[in-house]
Amino acid sequence: MIREIHLVNPLWGAHGGSVWRTVELYRLLSPHALVHVWTDATPDPAMSAILPIERIDVATGSYPRGGTIVFVGVYHQPGDWVDLVRPQRTIVVYNILQPRELVVFMRRLFAAGMDNIEVAYASQGLKDRTKLKGIVQNSPIDIDRFRPRSADQPRPPRPFTVGRMSRDDPRKHHPDDLPLYQRLLATGCHIRLMGTGLEVAAKQPLPASMEVITSGTEPPETFLHSLDCFLYRTAPEMWETFGRVIHEAMACGLPVVVHRIGGYTDHIRHNENGFIFDTNDEAAAIIQQLQNDAALYHQISTATRTTLEAIYSPSERAKIVDYYLL
Secondary structure, three states, X not given: OOOXXXXXXXXXXXXXXXXXXXXXXXXXXXXXOEEXXXXXXXXXXXXXXXXXXXXXXXXXOEOOOOOEEEEEOOOOOOOHHHHHOOXXXXXXXXXXXXXXXXXXXXXXXXXXXXXXXEXXXXXXXXXXXXXXXXXXXXXXXXXXXXXXXXXXXXXXXXXXXEEEEOOOOHHHOOOOHHHXXXXXXXXXXXXXXXXXXXXXXXXXXXXXXXXXXXXXXXXXXXXXXXXOEEEEOOOOOOOOOOOHHHHHHHHOOOOEEEEOOOHHHHHOOEOXXXXXXXXXXXXXXXXXXXXXXXXXXXXXXXXXXXXXXXXXXXXXXXHHHHHHOO
């Protein structure tokens, strides 16, 4: 018997973690089940180009029915159509730390008669902060798309390039990031960012020598191949639950230097497959060491890719499929 799975997400933007979790779940599950992708919002045209999106419209009878319904994210509250679904199984993928939204979302599903709701957390840290039952499940990533540069793509001559990518959102940047970037520039590093908002977070103009482009200007794998090191920290008010971009950087074999506060630290062992820092002094020292120690750089680069190959091995991906096919 073929399972029927309904993935629900607003699909507003082309760069959010929940949106890409929906995309990769569709790709992962489609060979094994009849998978529908639903939205009751206006999807981003980029998503319409890669997903068979079905629009929810009660008036025309277009909405999920039965099967397994999977709500990817709780930041968009569902409409009255949820009263009509009557699924055999309900899963909520909790991808961002939004406790108030989660409470409202769950109450709405309970009111629709969805009693035995399962929760899939983006990280162990998120589950620990939420204190509700559920499983921890890594967001699927296509590590064949995100790979280290091949032997026939040698690193072009350039300064040691430190960078990061994210949505165009000031909350994705820390107020202390600009002083750190200025310090790295002074040592001869090049700074390359894809995702605007740093100027707002820092409350001052950026140096002309910094390269900042808007999110989506380049394919993420192309952008990552232009870097030598991935540096990541968010604003204090934004706790990063999983950090998809960090894992994509690791899949590309980039050493990652990340702030201690975030669910992504589940997968990073300091000085083994990446680096964790608390202060600008620590981050600058780590990056200088990577810049000057080729053996260390190679060791960490190899370990980052190996870590992602283990996280997304065929057996681990099969576990994700098996969970949704229960």
